[in-house]
Amino acid sequence: MASSLASAASTLPSLQLSAKYSSLHINAARTNATLQAACTWGRSPARPVTNLYPRTTDGGMNRLTCNDDDESVRDWFISETQKYGCHHKVDEMGNIFAIRPGQNNNLPPIDTQPTGGKYDGILGVICGMEVLQVLHENNITTYAPVAVVNWTNEEGARFPPAMLCSGVWGGEFSVNYAHGRQDPEGESLGEELKRIGYLGSTPWEPTKTQDPAHFEVHIEQGPILDVAEKPVRIVKGVQSIRWYNISITGRESHTGTTPMDRRSDALLGAAKIIVETNRIVTENEVAARGGRATIAVINSSPQSINTIAGKVSLGLDIRAPADSDVELIEQQCRSGFEKICRSHGLQMTFDNFWISPALNFDATMVGCVKQSATELGCDIEIVSGAGHNSVYTSRKVPMAMIFVRCRDGVSHHPAEFSREEDCAAGAQALLGAYLRYDDYIRRSTAKI
Amino acid sequence: MASSLASAASTLPSLQLSAKYSSLHINAARTNATLQAACTWGRSPARPVTNLYPRTTDGGMNRLTCNDDDESVRDWFISETQKYGCHHKVDEMGNIFAIRPGQNNNLPPIDTQPTGGKYDGILGVICGMEVLQVLHENNITTYAPVAVVNWTNEEGARFPPAMLCSGVWGGEFSVNYAHGRQDPEGESLGEELKRIGYLGSTPWEPTKTQDPAHFEVHIEQGPILDVAEKPVRIVKGVQSIRWYNISITGRESHTGTTPMDRRSDALLGAAKIIVETNRIVTENEVAARGGRATIAVINSSPQSINTIAGKVSLGLDIRAPADSDVELIEQQCRSGFEKICRSHGLQMTFDNFWISPALNFDATMVGCVKQSATELGCDIEIVSGAGHNSVYTSRKVPMAMIFVRCRDGVSHHPAEFSREEDCAAGAQALLGAYLRYDDYIRRSTAKI
Numbered sequence: 001m002a003s004s005l006a007s008a009a010s011t012l013p014s015l016q017l018s019a020k021y022s023s024l025h026i027n028a029a030r031t032n033a034t035l036q037a038a039c040t041w042g043r044s045p046a047r048p049v050t051n052l053y054p055r056t057t058d059g060g061m062n063r064l065t066c067n068d069d070d071e072s073v074r075d076w077f078i079s080e081t082q083k084y085g086c087h088h089k090v091d092e093m094g095n096i097f098a099i100r101p102g103q104n105n106n107l108p109p110i111d112t113q114p115t116g117g118k119y120d121g122i123l124g125v126i127c128g129m130e131v132l133q134v135l136h137e138n139n140i141t142t143y144a145p146v147a148v149v150n151w152t153n154e155e156g157a158r159f160p161p162a163m164l165c166s167g168v169w170g171g172e173f174s175v176n177y178a179h180g181r182q183d184p185e186g187e188s189l190g191e192e193l194k195r196i197g198y199l200g201s202t203p204w205e206p207t208k209t210q211d212p213a214h215f216e217v218h219i220e221q222g223p224i225l226d227v228a229e230k231p232v233r234i235v236k237g238v239q240s241i242r243w244y245n246i247s248i249t250g251r252e253s254h255t256g257t258t259p260m261d262r263r264s265d266a267l268l269g270a271a272k273i274i275v276e277t278n279r280i281v282t283e284n285e286v287a288a289r290g291g292r293a294t295i296a297v298i299n300s301s302p303q304s305i306n307t308i309a310g311k312v313s314l315g316l317d318i319r320a321p322a323d324s325d326v327e328l329i330e331q332q333c334r335s336g337f338e339k340i341c342r343s344h345g346l347q348m349t350f351d352n353f354w355i356s357p358a359l360n361f362d363a364t365m366v367g368c369v370k371q372s373a374t375e376l377g378c379d380i381e382i383v384s385g386a387g388h389n390s391v392y393t394s395r396k397v398p399m400a401m402i403f404v405r406c407r408d409g410v411s412h413h414p415a416e417f418s419r420e421e422d423c424a425a426g427a428q429a430l431l432g433a434y435l436r437y438d439d440y441i442r443r444s445t446a447k448i
Numbered sequence: 449m450a451s452s453l454a455s456a457a458s459t460l461p462s463l464q465l466s467a468k469y470s471s472l473h474i475n476a477a478r479t480n481a482t483l484q485a486a487c488t489w490g491r492s493p494a495r496p497v498t499n500l501y502p503r504t505t506d507g508g509m510n511r512l513t514c515n516d517d518d519e520s521v522r523d524w525f526i527s528e529t530q531k532y533g534c535h536h537k538v539d540e541m542g543n544i545f546a547i548r549p550g551q552n553n554n555l556p557p558i559d560t561q562p563t564g565g566k567y568d569g570i571l572g573v574i575c576g577m578e579v580l581q582v583l584h585e586n587n588i589t590t591y592a593p594v595a596v597v598n599w600t601n602e603e604g605a606r607f608p609p610a611m612l613c614s615g616v617w618g619g620e621f622s623v624n625y626a627h628g629r630q631d632p633e634g635e636s637l638g639e640e641l642k643r644i645g646y647l648g649s650t651p652w653e654p655t656k657t658q659d660p661a662h663f664e665v666h667i668e669q670g671p672i673l674d675v676a677e678k679p680v681r682i683v684k685g686v687q688s689i690r691w692y693n694i695s696i697t698g699r700e701s702h703t704g705t706t707p708m709d710r711r712s713d714a715l716l717g718a719a720k721i722i723v724e725t726n727r728i729v730t731e732n733e734v735a736a737r738g739g740r741a742t743i744a745v746i747n748s749s750p751q752s753i754n755t756i757a758g759k760v761s762l763g764l765d766i767r768a769p770a771d772s773d774v775e776l777i778e779q780q781c782r783s784g785f786e787k788i789c790r791s792h793g794l795q796m797t798f799d800n801f802w803i804s805p806a807l808n809f810d811a812t813m814v815g816c817v818k819q820s821a822t823e824l825g826c827d828i829e830i831v832s833g834a835g836h837n838s839v840y841t842s843r844k845v846p847m848a849m850i851f852v853r854c855r856d857g858v859s860h861h862p863a864e865f866s867r868e869e870d871c872a873a874g875a876q877a878l879l880g881a882y883l884r885y886d887d888y889i890r891r892s893t894a895k896i
Contacts (some may be wrong), residue, residue, distance in 0.1 A: 220705060221702050221704075221705045222701075222702060222704075222705025222706055222707070223705075223706065223707070223710050224705075224707070227710075239704060241704065243753055252861065253670075253857060253858070254669050254670060254833065254834055254857075254859060255740065255742040255744060255765045255767070255833075256669075256670075256687060256689065256740065256765075256767050256832075256833030256834040256835070257668060257669040257670025257671075257672075257832075257833035257834050257857065257859075258670055258671065258833075258857060259670070259671070259672070259740075260726070260729055260730050260735070260740060261730075262671050262675075262857070265726075265742070265744075267722060267743060267744060267746060268722060268723070268726050268743075270719070271718070271719035271720075271721075271722035271723050271743075272719075272723055273719075274715060274716060274719035275716070275719050275720055275723060278708070278713075278716050281708055282708050282709075287708070292703065292704070292707075292708060294703040294713070294754075294756060295715060295716075295719075296703060296713075296715060296748070296751070296752060296753060296754070296755055296756055296757050297748075297751050297752070297753050298715060298746060298748050298751075300744070300745075300746050303744070303745050303746075304744060304745070305691055305744060305745050305763040305764075305765050306742075306744070306765055306834075307744055308742060308744055309744050315753040316753075317703045317704075317753050317754055319703070319704050384704075384705075385702065385703075385704030385705035385706075386702055386704040386705050386754075387704070409701060409702075409705065409706060409710070410701070411702060411705075413700065
């Protein structure tokens with residue numbers, strides 16, 4: 001994919017592994033077994049089965065934040081990581097940090113992450129657990145301590161918004177705001193964390209000066225790796241994203257009695273706006289630079305088959321690797337939409353309600369990932385199209401990400417699947433990148 | 449408007465009024481006063497005010513079928529029409545027939561009609577009441593008896609579908625089906641008719657051999673008369689109408705991670721279908737023959753701003769004066785939609801769930817309306833774009849309609865308005881057409 005982000009690793013010196021580290025390899029079968037074990041909980045929720053929390057029968061997972069299955073898998077995560085020499089911290093948001101000591105325990109730990117569906121999210125935790133096991137079985141004591149982080153409520157499916165607890169950690173949300181978020185039945189996250197025993201008392205306060213670092217492994221949630229038949233890819237940043245509400249007002253009138261040339265049909269205008277949005281990002285110059293724009297939310301009224309729509313609202317999602325291209329797509333959309341509305345006698349409002357600027361990951365860490373992934377035959381860099389916990393955590397600590405191939409690019413769906421060998425490649429890329437960075441920290445500290 | 453329906457009156461002999469009838473004129477101020485009196489009930493519903501039945505504050509009417517205001521206005525209608533020499537029949541559906549005897553009471557009455565909003569529907573009843581008053585004050589005994597009909601539940605707003613009780617009369621629905629229709633609170637029409645005391649015991653059984661006839665006055669519900677600045681127009685039939693459900697299935701995927709060229713976006717496909725529908729009836733040859741097609745119902749899922757729509761359903765309304773043009777538009781839509789779906793990898797179902805064929809009104813009655821309306825300077829014939837009670841009643845008796853100008857073509861809205869002089873023209877056109885038809889019946893019977 002074309003991108004305006006600088007190639008992160010190009011200016012870095014070689015980050016070769018030390019002899020001790022270069023012989024280490026992950027165990028593919030064990031990684032897969034750990035993943036399957038983690039999915040023991042979530043198929044039959046212990047929580048009362050209601051319309052909000054249906055029992056899954058399709059191979060998908062239902063382990064919403066703070067339900068009883070989430071409690072069980074948290075207990076399992078702590079018990080398993082204890083076996084590999086970890087102690088644990090649980091912060092005020094229920095984020096769990098499984099910390100394995102290093103040679104220099106004054107240093108903050110290097111982290112690997114998160115939580116979610118069967119692959120989406122959870123694969124990151126599983127890869128982190130495999131790294132811990134490789135270190136443990138080889139009696140390795142790394143220079144800095146290492147931690148695997150289980151973030152609470154990554155998807156926001158039960159307690160919106162998404163990435164709530166990494167957001168608290170990153171300073172986007174206050175603890176009080178996050179504790180007060182309610183599910184559709186009116187239960188709050190704070191109360192539910194308390195109920196399952198994961199309302200930690202000590203705040204986790206990251207500081208950039210301590211120079212810890214986070215690596216995140218995640219399924220791609222897109223089809224690029226699957227089409228390219230590559231198991232992993234280096235993620236050098238996250239796309240720029242903006243969300244908009246568009247409201248179109250026309251005039252309700254009778255479909256049978258209103259001549260075609262005397263209509264102000266809000267749904268016809270909305271349809272032309274959806275087509276124009278697609279045209280801009282497939283035909284204009286932004287197409288070649290990875291611009292994307294989508295309308296996937298529509299509400300029309302009065303929704304009567306013989307009354308021309310008087311009011312339609314749309315949700316618009318614009319993305320591109322560069323902030324400037326998101327701005328360009330926004331300008332072209334606004335101008336195109338205004339022209340459509342003028343020609344149909346429609347009124348429009350165009351409201352940008354959310355901005356997430358383009359994010360560049362840490363150059364040294366991206367370099368570590370690149371050298372590790374290149375050993376697996378995967379040297380292509382990509383800009384993530386989706387937001388991740390990294391959007392928030394990167395405000396506090398250096399970040400890099402590794403994407404793992406998923407079948408047909410499907411995520412957030414029971415059909416979500418990554419092959420054992422692709423998951424293993426993700427764990428191996430993480431191990432190599434992490435060990436390189438631990439070496440880098442050791443050498444940097446030694447220089448001081 | 450161009451039309452394939454034959455000009456009804458062209459082959460008829462002159463239907464001149466007799467000397468006695470030709471001197472009669474309606475009273476415009478009285479017609480308006482009757483209309484305003486009828487709207488005494490409905491502004492503050494006596495029924496409990498709930499979300500379903502809100503109190504109106506905008507000048508509109510809320511007098512849903514069988515609420516307490518509907519009961520009051522029915523009582524008023526009976527009491528008023530008694531003053532003009534009428535007796536009454538109430539049938540099993542609560543339809544009220546106010547019958548004024550003629551010289552030959554073995555004949556069935558000639559009817560004028562219906563019920564509804566402040567102008568939509570109710571104007572027909574008011575014009576009929578004014579005709580009764582003109583006959584009464586001039587001591588006229590017509591040849592056949594005359595009746596004004598107040599149809600129950602014309603709009604179907606409380607008890608769907610629309611035109612339910614004229615539908616029972618016309619043989620479309622059974623009495624049991626109609627009695628069992630429920631409002632959103634679960635109350636049935638049969639029980640509610642009983643509650644307000646308008647569940648009649650005698651069935652009204654129209655038979656074509658008896659040769660009664662129905663005239664209907666209705667606001668146009670469209671802008672053609674308002675643009676032409678004409679108070680009334682001759683309606684020679686009702687357009688052909690078909691309704692369709694269209695379902696489009698694509699593939700849900702992430703807006704951020706799915707490249708533009710790897711999407712099956714059901715909402716983009718639906719948008720192109722809406723635009724194509726409009727193109728067919730504005731650019732193809734059916735445009736010049738009055739073809740209309742509209743999509744005003746849309747449901748998209750999953751309605752998440754960052755998930756491309758996987759499923760969209762649409763409601764399509766096709767109309768034209770000729771059945772053959774509705775079929776042609778259907779063919780062009782289906783073919784165009786299939787092409788769009790193929791190019792986006794979408795699946796489509798296309799289901800025609802309702803057909804209302806084109807309806808030609810009775811040539812003699814349309815001729816009576818034409819001669820009466822021509823005296824008012826209005827000699828243009830029109831095909832109704834909307835369905836009316838006449839669609840059902842015309843199955844049993846000869847029908848004709850008169851449209852009255854309404855401001856901006858607005859109906860089904862508090863802003864619905866017809867000027868006093870336009871309402872009066874409607875009543876005068878009805879009086880002239882009705883008296884001509886009464887003369888025609890007298891002459892026809894005399895010949896036998």
